[in-house]
Amino acid sequence: MDRCDDAPLVFITGASSGIGQALAARYAAAGWRLALVARRTAEIGRWAAEAGLAADRWRAYGADVSDIDSIVAAGHACLRVQGVPDVVIANAGISVGVDTAERADLDVMARTFATNNTGLAATFQPFIVAMRRRGRGRLVGVASVAAIRGLPGHGAYCASKAAVVAYCESLRGELRGTGVNVVTLLPGYVDTPLTRQNRYPMPFLMTPQAFADRAVRAIEAGDSYRVIPWQMGVVAKLLRLLPNPLFDRLLQGRPRKHRQTGSA
Structure with a gap:
């Protein structure tokens, strides 16, 4: 088992870019060991080399x-190679506009749920027994303020979050009572590849680094539920x-999220 020292370990999905990469950088700067998951592992390797991270x-x-x-399987590989993480962050997610009148968009919805929901549970699953046995650990689910109210054209993402x-x-x-805490994070708008093509205003837009700093503080505090930034939480609750x-009149005519086909 690869344990160079007693440094804590964080397991992060979607770590090749955006929020996931920013969280990895934040934890690395704090001296944590990293277990980083992505489809594009070569990009993680390039980032680690540029950041000067030691191989161990x-x-x-x-x-x-x-x-x-x-x-x-990735979770079990982490357990074998690096041990039981102290924090598991299910960050990977997709965001694509949908139109329920279009048959093809039902497949988009199914893939969104498979990634954002079943994938999140499957990220946690390998670690729960080991964390309970140890008597401590944190499981972090990354949701979104889009969870608070449904937005036209964004039904798959809002529903999944x-x-x-x-x-x-x-x-x-x-x-x-097991010592394993569950933390739910609800980011507002973060400047990532997921948001850069949005065709509507994005108030309180944050950099991934600013989000990561606040997210890590919330995780360390063991918050059960945290909207980041807090101002976006206030806006979302007022909308609720x-x-x-x-509410329907307010959103009438609002530009919608791009669909996978590229059509409006």
Whole structure:
């Protein structure tokens, strides 16, 4: 088992870019060992080399989070090679616009749920027994403020992130008293490849690095639920309080997320 010292270990999915890579950098700077998961492991290797990470401080695991056997195998490989993580962050996710009138978009929705929901649960699954046995650990689900209200044209993503919130809440109750904490993070708008093509205003837009700093503080504090930044949480909750007719009128004509086909 690869344990160069007693440094804590974090397991992060979607680590080849965006939020996942920023979280990896933040934990590396704090002296943690890294278990990094992505389909594109070569990109993780390039990033680690550019960051000057010692070879014994990180490992990359190739996996497709939408494939249960693939991500579960990555988790078991981490357990064999690096040991039981102190923190597992299910960060990998996809965001594509959908139109339910289009048959092809049902496949997009299925893939979104496979990645954002089943993939999240499969990310946690290999570690739960070992964490319970040890009596400590943190499982972190990355949701979104899009979970709070459904946005036109964004039904797959909003529904999947609402499901992340509900799933993590359920898991938190199941693990109560075991020493294993469940943390749910709801990012607002973060400047990543997922958001750069958005055709609508993105208030309180953050860099991935700014999000990672706040996220790690929330994880260390053991927060059960945290919207980042807090200002976006206030906006989202106000939208939740709006009566449906007013909410619908407010979003009428709002540009929609790009569909996979590239059409509006």
